[in-house]
Amino acid sequence: MASVTARAPVAALRPSSASSLKSSSSSSAFLGHSSRLGRTASPTTRRSLKAEAKGEWLPGLPSPAYLDGSLPGDNGFDPLGLAEDPENLRWFVQAELVNGRWAMLGVAGMLIPEVLTKAGLINAPQWYDAGKSEYFASSSTLFVIEFILFHYVEIRRWQDIKNPGSVNQDPIFKSYSLPPHECGYPGSVFNPLNFAPTLEAKEKELANGEHHYHRYLRTVAGHFR
Numbered sequence: 001m002a003s004v005t006a007r008a009p010v011a012a013l014r015p016s017s018a019s020s021l022k023s024s025s026s027s028s029a030f031l032g033h034s035s036r037l038g039r040t041a042s043p044t045t046r047r048s049l050k051a052e053a054k055g056e057w058l059p060g061l062p063s064p065a066y067l068d069g070s071l072p073g074d075n076g077f078d079p080l081g082l083a084e085d086p087e088n089l090r091w092f093v094q095a096e097l098v099n100g101r102w103a104m105l106g107v108a109g110m111l112i113p114e115v116l117t118k119a120g121l122i123n124a125p126q127w128y129d130a131g132k133s134e135y136f137a138s139s140s141t142l143f144v145i146e147f148i149l150f151h152y153v154e155i156r157r158w159q160d161i162k163n164p165g166s167v168n169q170d171p172i173f174k175s176y177s178l179p180p181h182e183c184g185y186p187g188s189v190f191n192p193l194n195f196a197p198t199l200e201a202k203e204k205e206l207a208n209g210e211h212h213y214h215r216y217l218r219t220v221a222g223h224f225r
Contacts, residue, residue, distance in 0.1 A: 072203045
């Protein structure tokens, strides 16, 4: 799968300086980073440099042909060949995106109540004791409700992955619908701050999601050690 790495800054190069271009391209490929040229470089130069740097997450190991650098965070990392099937690749792209969002939300749900409780603003149990608290319904009732709601949402999301745009319209209130959008980035009411889905923003989201995978594991391991 795609692996997100930090981008190293590259000085602006002139198309006429062939030796400098070759040197910068080789250095970027060795470090495993995608190259980004300055404004003076031509589009042809940018494309050729990208092709040379593609997949160099490990020096000397070529990128698989199906990872062409077009996906956010794609540095050619797929040692098990999980994304070789295009249908699997489409699913894995969305799975990584959504799981990263859940990881960020989960870590926030573990830490923020604890901080607010210690500040005296609320009275919430620690995350590891939250399941022992009394709620407005039994745990089995809450589980069934959650299962039904999540099942509906995940089926709709799966339909959107298989046929993008097929679930944009509300199935009950037909007058409500989402504008055309890229799969995984619905925008509209799901993007209240109106962040643009640029390549840089997508890579930052993936990197933050992967960071929060590790943050969650460290938090759980720290509690049980």
